[in-house]
Amino acid sequence: MTRQNDEPDAHVVLAYRDVHKQFGDFVALAGVSMEVRKTEVVCLIGPSGSGKSTLLRCTNGLESIDGGEITLDGQVLPRHGRGMRAVRQRMGMVFQNFELFPHMTALANVASGPLTVLRLPRGEAEARASALLAKVGLADKAASYPSNLSGGQQQRVAIARALAMQPEVMLFDEPTSALDPETIGEVLNVMKALAEEGMTMLVVTHEMSFARRVADHVVVFERGTIIEQGPPAQIFDAPLVPRTRDFLSHLGWEG
Amino acid sequence: MSLDFSPILQSWQFLLGGLGLTLGLAALTVLCSLVLGGAIGLARCYGPAWLRLPLVFYIDSMRSVPVLVVLVWTYFALPIVTGAVLPPFWAGLIALTAQIAAYMAEIVRAGVESVRPGQTRAALALGMSRAQAVRQVVLPQAVVRMLPAFGSILSIAIKDTAIASVIAVPEYLNRSQTLAGESFRPIEVYLTAMAVYFITLFPVTRTVDIAYARLAHLGRS
Ligand SMILES: Nc1ncnc2c1ncn2[C@@H]1O[C@H](COP(=O)(O)OP(=O)(O)O)[C@@H](O)[C@H]1O
Ligand SMILES: [Mg+2]
Numbered sequence: 001m002t003r004q005n006d007e008p009d010a011h012v013v014l015a016y017r018d019v020h021k022q023f024g025d026f027v028a029l030a031g032v033s034m035e036v037r038k039t040e041v042v043c044l045i046g047p048s049g050s051g052k053s054t055l056l057r058c059t060n061g062l063e064s065i066d067g068g069e070i071t072l073d074g075q076v077l078p079r080h081g082r083g084m085r086a087v088r089q090r091m092g093m094v095f096q097n098f099e100l101f102p103h104m105t106a107l108a109n110v111a112s113g114p115l116t117v118l119r120l121p122r123g124e125a126e127a128r129a130s131a132l133l134a135k136v137g138l139a140d141k142a143a144s145y146p147s148n149l150s151g152g153q154q155q156r157v158a159i160a161r162a163l164a165m166q167p168e169v170m171l172f173d174e175p176t177s178a179l180d181p182e183t184i185g186e187v188l189n190v191m192k193a194l195a196e197e198g199m200t201m202l203v204v205t206h207e208m209s210f211a212r213r214v215a216d217h218v219v220v221f222e223r224g225t226i227i228e229q230g231p232p233a234q235i236f237d238a239p240l241v242p243r244t245r246d247f248l249s250h251l252g253w254e255g
Numbered sequence: 256m257s258l259d260f261s262p263i264l265q266s267w268q269f270l271l272g273g274l275g276l277t278l279g280l281a282a283l284t285v286l287c288s289l290v291l292g293g294a295i296g297l298a299r300c301y302g303p304a305w306l307r308l309p310l311v312f313y314i315d316s317m318r319s320v321p322v323l324v325v326l327v328w329t330y331f332a333l334p335i336v337t338g339a340v341l342p343p344f345w346a347g348l349i350a351l352t353a354q355i356a357a358y359m360a361e362i363v364r365a366g367v368e369s370v371r372p373g374q375t376r377a378a379l380a381l382g383m384s385r386a387q388a389v390r391q392v393v394l395p396q397a398v399v400r401m402l403p404a405f406g407s408i409l410s411i412a413i414k415d416t417a418i419a420s421v422i423a424v425p426e427y428l429n430r431s432q433t434l435a436g437e438s439f440r441p442i443e444v445y446l447t448a449m450a451v452y453f454i455t456l457f458p459v460t461r462t463v464d465i466a467y468a469r470l471a472h473l474g475r476s
Contacts (some may be wrong), residue, residue, distance in 0.1 A: 062379060085382055085384065088383075091379075093377075099373045099377035101374065101377070101476070102476045112381065117382040166263060
């Protein structure tokens, strides 16, 4: 499948070539090929269990792949553990369940990467963390523990924590799926602002209106393979593959 | 009959010395068990596979044998086998530590395993090493979650020191026995012993419970 918005000079940040992943006999990714370009927002959609989270975890090495290759800025990622640590620092990851560290304040959560991984002096790490909390609209919550924050606030802190490592690309795994409906908007707004600043983003989501409005490119997963990919206008208004339409109508998407 | 507590009042220094020894033995036991049990618990979670079997064997056997049997072995049988005679206090410390460290190891392991894997994943995703993830993210939460069980271990350690009286460690119960024999006032002496153990232990368990109530949210991910 080819991209319709191909720009020959667009810089490819992440490229997946025929990526395979198995858990025992179960094939979670059966030959996935796609690209994420600089400043682009790519949304991954598809039924649950189709391998979207697995693809994100393989991207930053939380899972190893069994075949094919993934490149970051043209360099093939190491398949196993060791070399992955340096690579992970260049990717930010945001999880469905936030995964904030409960024993740290919001500020300490955001500063934890710069302090522990980059070994920045405390003052510098905390200044960076404060600025990022302000950016996600939570300057007043710096001293709060996660247990005193709403889901939407926790997820915004988690986004700030990932940004603190100044990543080249952000990976989002269903960032709003665990949220109460009234707090979904505040998280999506932060993500939208990030996209407008030019952050490269790979987003697994069930928020179709977000994908429709913000994505540059939408990839539809089913059972470990990509059944269709293209610009949102194609996927949402005129899908080429009937199963894409089935999936979208199943979600109540009217087009 | 009428109760007469005067022998206890006359010998309060003798008993207080025993209480000091009880608390000292308990404190050392808890400290050693914390180090040994913590290491064993962590080794079971993160150590090499070949180490697990011997560790599980150690933990299971300590949990299946009464502490008195372990004590008798370290004090009476070990010298026969090795030729080295241990002073009673050290034999008591070793036996109590051997037993309580096994329980501590299980508490540590359960605490570590109860922290959901997503927390480790989040730490690794930031670029932390596995060791950093354990130290900075998993252990602090696990320690908070372990507090209630740790409180129980603390009181069990203090109570179990009484067993060392059988090898004549002059701790509180041993001194009570001596005093009961000399004064012919066993009822009063053992009533006092009950009260002393209670007054010592009650604040310990309450303090741990209060600390946990305050800190629980720090371990809730
Ligand atoms: N660690 C694992 N071990 C075994 N099976 C797994 C593991 N992780 C994911 N899977 C399986 O792989 C499939 C894809 O999972 P996932 O990538 O989480 O799907 P999605 O994110 O699209 O819902 C699922 O069927 C899931 O059960
Ligand atoms: Mg998923």
